[in-house]
Amino acid sequence: MTAYTTSTKIKLGLILAAVAIGLGSLVFTQRLADRLESQDELAVELWARAIEFQYRVSAQSVGPDPEVWDDLARATGASALEPERRAALLAAIDSLRDGPPSDGLDFVFSQIIEPNRFSIPAVITDTAMTTAMLSRNVGEDEDLLALAAEMDAVHVPIQIQGFGQLVHYGESPLARMIRLFPYVQLAVVALFVLVGYLGFSYVRRSEQSNLWVGMAKEAAHQLGTPLSSMIGWVELLRLGDAVDPEMVADELEQDVDRLRRVADRFEKIGSMPALTPTPVRPVLDAVADYIRRRVPTSGPPVAITVDVPDWLTARLNVDLYEWVIENLLKNALDAMEGMPGPHEIAITGTEMGGDVLVFVRDTGKGMDRATARHVFRPGFSTKRRGWGLGLSLARRIIEVYHGGQIVVEATAPGEGTTFRITLDAADTASS
Incomplete structure (x- = not known):
């Protein structure tokens, strides 16, 4: 139950993290887009003021008829003025006749108005919006007046x-991309979360399947040995006087006790068992005796x-x-086989530092580092007939139920x- 609760919390955590990332990205990019929009507005304002400056300078350059300037020059030349004053007035008349300096106008026209230095779509119309006079970054087939009306719904036109x-101006492609980016990011994050969720669920189902299959095989294996032995003793009993009934009864009692212990193991594996201070040597001797009787006699001695x-x-x-x-x-x-x-x-x-250390060493095939890292993983096995449950169960028993370590x-x-198995040391007197 705890595993399922933890799994649910992890999934909810992933979803909440994805939502937080998406919302944070949305807020940040919207602020970024707003700042970019303000800069775009300033660029359009500069462009509009440059055009206004061009209009004003052009209007000022249209002075009186050339004959007027000639009359002024003749009148000034004929007036009773000092020579220096007369020369200065004639120079001023010549300057006005030529019109205002064109350097500033040329700069405004060539550097601001004519080049397309910004990507903002813009349209210039009359105030009644009946005629479109100029456009920038707009398609050739666009209805400029209709487009200007759409732009006015978003931005106030500049006069x-x-x-x-x-x-009239709209939003630059970069600003639109920035506004759309968080939604794309949300979609990508949602896709990753979905893939992670499906992968997590698949791995969990796969481990559960391996666990159930492994537990079933382990149960059959644990029960198979004493049951086979009991069947053999029953067959011997049917031979009558050929066997000693007392000896058979003792062996059957051992097999029944073995079945009881197997049942206790599977019963305790699903709950926290009670731990008691116990001498380690008798337990190890009992298991070693049990395995010695089942060492294959056909192979090398063990x-x-x-x-x-x-x-x-x-x-x-x-x-x-x-x-x-x-x-x-x-x-x-199994590692010594072959x-x-x-x-x-x-x-x-x-015993070391308050811990009991038990080492189990064999002279078998050994493992490389990559294999050693995975030996405790459920379903992992290097044996063709293995189901990868023995060591994963051993780890759970030692680390979860005994609070120790197996490495x-x-x-x-x-x-x-x-x-190496590490457990807390205990004093038998405390029991």
Whole structure:
């Protein structure tokens, strides 16, 4: 139940993070677009004022008829003025006759009005909006008057003072792109969240499927050994006097006890089991004896040794801890399959800093680093017939139920593997 709650929280967190990113991006880009729009408005204002300046200068350059200037010159030349004063007035008349200086007008026209230095669509019309006089960044087939009306719905037109003209302008392509960007970003983020959600759900379903299949196979495997043994003893009993009934009864009792422990394991794997201070050595000896009786006799000899101090005590659930050691020993036997012997599985233990350390070392094939990183992952197995559940269960039992740690202490291809289990030390007197 906790796993599903955590999964739901993670999904909600991803969705909320995506929404927060989208909203933050939307607010930021809208502010950026507003600032860009203000700059565009200033550019259009400058363009309108440049045109107004051109109109004014052009109007001033249209002076009186040339004959008027000639009459003024003759009158000034004939008047009784000092020579220097007369010369200055004649020079002024010549300057006015030529019109105002054209340098400023040429700069305004060539640098501001004529070049298309901004990408803002603009249209100049009369104040009645009956005639379109000039346009910038507008398609050739556009209805300029209709376009000007659309622009006025967004921006107030700029008036060219004294000449009865209006400058209508719209939004630049860059500003439109910036305003649209957060929506595109939201779509991309939503797509990533959707893909992540689907991927997360697929991985969870896949792990659940592997877990259920693995648990079913593990249950069949755990139950299969004592059941096969019981069937064999029943067949021997049918032979009558050929077997000792007491011996058969003892063996059957051991198999029944084995079935009970298997049932206890599967019952406790779904809930937090009780932990009690327990000497480690007897538990390890019992599992080692059980595995010794099942070592294949057809292959190279395998020695299983236990070197653990009798006083070493840890807080354990015996049934589940036996399951962990049993899985490690079975994996060790599988790792030795097909390799020349003799082989050894050594179980050692010590206490260090208030922790009980148990090492399980084998002389099997070993693993490379990439494989060692994944051995505890559900469904991962290097065996063709494996279902990748034994070590993942071992990790859950040690780390979740016992609050300890299980790691690959050392491994290398061809040099075997050593697992280390770390648990809290306990004093048997405290029980």
